[in-house]
Amino acid sequence: MTPTINRLLVVGLGLIGGSLAKAARERGLCREVIGSSRNPDTLSKALASGVVDRVIIDIGDVAGDLGEGDVVLVGVPTLTVPDIMHQLQPLLADSVTVTDVASVKGSVVTAVRRAYGKMPAQFVPGHPIAGSEKSGVDAANSGLFDDHRVILTPLQETGKEHLQRVRGLWQGAGAVISEMTVAEHDEVLAATSHLPHILAYTLVDTLAGMRENREIFRYAAGGFRDFTRIAASDPMMWHDIVMANDQALLAVLETFTDHVDQLKYAIQNKDSEYLLGVFTRAREARNHFAKMLENKAYLEPMTQTIDYRVSPGNSVTGSIRVPGDKSISHRSIMLGSLAEGVTTVTGFLEGEDSLATLQAFRDMGVVIEGPQSGRVVIHGVGMTGLKAPACPLYLGNSGTSMRLLAGLLAGQTFDVELTGDESLSQRPMERVAGPLRQMGAVIEAQQGGRPPLRIRGGQALKAIDYCLPMASAQVKSSVLLAGLYANGTTRTTEPAPTRDHTERMLTGFGYPVRREGAVAELDGGGKLYATNIDVPADISSATFFMVAAAIAPGSDVTLTHVGVNPTRIGVINILQMMGADLELTNHREVGGEPVADIRVRYAPLHGIDIPEDQVPLAIDEFPALFVAAACAEGKTRLTGAEELRVKESDRIKAMADGLTCLGIQAIPTPDGIDIQGGTLRAGEVDSLGDHRIAMSFAIASLRAQGNILIRNCNNVATSFPGFVALANTVGLKIVEEIR
Structure with missing residues (x-):
């Protein structure tokens, strides 16, 4: 609870002091506002314009009468603060809260220490980040601090009650409060x-x-x-x-x-290259900062929450192309940055996760133009050209970014910290950090192996022969990327096939990777050479429309230019096993990746026991496949899918809970789920901020008896920007609701 304020004495009625005084008076933040200035004309104007309740010239006329619940705000110029503090020190009781508004805190703190002979508990250094071209009490504006930041720099000696009283005063004036150290503030x-x-x-x-x-x-x-x-x-x-x-x-x-x-x-x-680098980095950094300030993109969650209200639909029809493959988009930025020469990427996914990877490499000195309509131009710096970032690399909600970067950065010469949002900070990274430590990497994590990860540079990595305890493309890729910097041959053996985008793309950049069955290996010390990459449409994003067409009578959808890498087509295999009418045409290869058009027409589905060898090939597609199972005749059983419990959410529990709310019998198991097909009813489900959960329940509406309300859908932008608009063009009925 914020301590109440009785009287507010404002010493110095300039723009800042006058505006706070006026806000306090108009908004009832204290019982009385007293203004003090050496200029009688200023006092007359302050009183006449209603900035203060009463005025004094000599602060000694009132300071000695102040006590518990009273606040003194020193709003004089920075170099005048020492004189004011010397005047106040013998007059004020210890119970009076004192604060200031100077834009330099070090000199103010020094002045207070000299005046008191110590740092008194009653003093709370502060600085509002607000202003105007106009100055003086004539410009006083009670709304000056609305949604503006005020930085408080409390010291070890600062009393908790005094700090809370100052926080309450500024918050009452409409400000947003931050705290820093004195040194950090001044820097x-x-x-x-x-x-x-x-x-x-x-x-x-x-x-x-x-x-x-x-x-x-x-x-x-x-x-x-x-x-x-x-x-x-x-x-x-x-x-x-x-x-x-x-x-x-x-x-x-x-x-x-x-x-x-x-x-x-x-x-x-x-030097054209240097100039382009300066201008590109500056422009993108400025855009990056703007998004931060607006609470957009991948640095901070939106201040508002998006829900989906989805009405029942009849069928989906049309020919569409979904956004580019997220896995390939991530890797194109990583390898293009380490290559020698200029790499052009088309079809790049402009979702938050991919943009987080892109920004991380900009922060490490790589010049990257775009993205603009899916086109990105990467000016590679070579294997040893990355630079130490000025601050931790923020990766938002992207587990792929963090796990792959951990391997790639383990061999750099500089220290780096990888951070993420609240969701990513709860996800385990030890299965990546463990094998990297075996290679000689020095990686620190929080309790339970969770982010942030701190990676110490300058380590001599050695190659390892690593047998993955569970199938994971991210762990395999992380080890192979560290192997680029290791002495010797790095080898991975996986218990079941996983997506092989890293191996394919390394080969495309001219780095030899030897593959035989479950084994992939490479020698350290090589080079990457720039190439052009055309990112195919993401099969994970296509899955939602494949399932939509498979469950809704009368549907006929064609998805064009979809990546059909053999390590990613588990969803196709599983749907066909369930009886889906699914056809692949126009097969071709683009940049080493197989691509095809996928046509899906409605056909009745039946439940199956999903083969465990298909699990790694469809790991991200299971939330949508669970919806297909809910609409199928009979029971569908999934086993061997423990990894689903450590994604953006526990996807097994989240889908089981949601399906149960919609009237489907869904029983979770430690490594999977049993789903009995039935009739979907209307209801409300929580996506838990997981983009794939949200989109899966959106397509479930096609077979629901009434509206489905899906909570917490903000993160759909992480993998599928424009999902709602595209879904509505083919027949879904999704309305975004902001709360």
């Missing part, structure tokens, strides 16, 4: 606020001093005006900020001037 603000301001001041000052260029201001375009707008800020305020944060600012200035020198050198030498 971040030096780079993101202080440096841009001094660059804007310097640019305007430079152009203004060039007589021949003075007319340039008359013709300045919007970009110049937008950038230099911040040079209209209060000069004295920015003088104080620069003086107070000189060390952090000098450090970031040195880094920036090094980059400017490199840019100047590239221009002089017409």
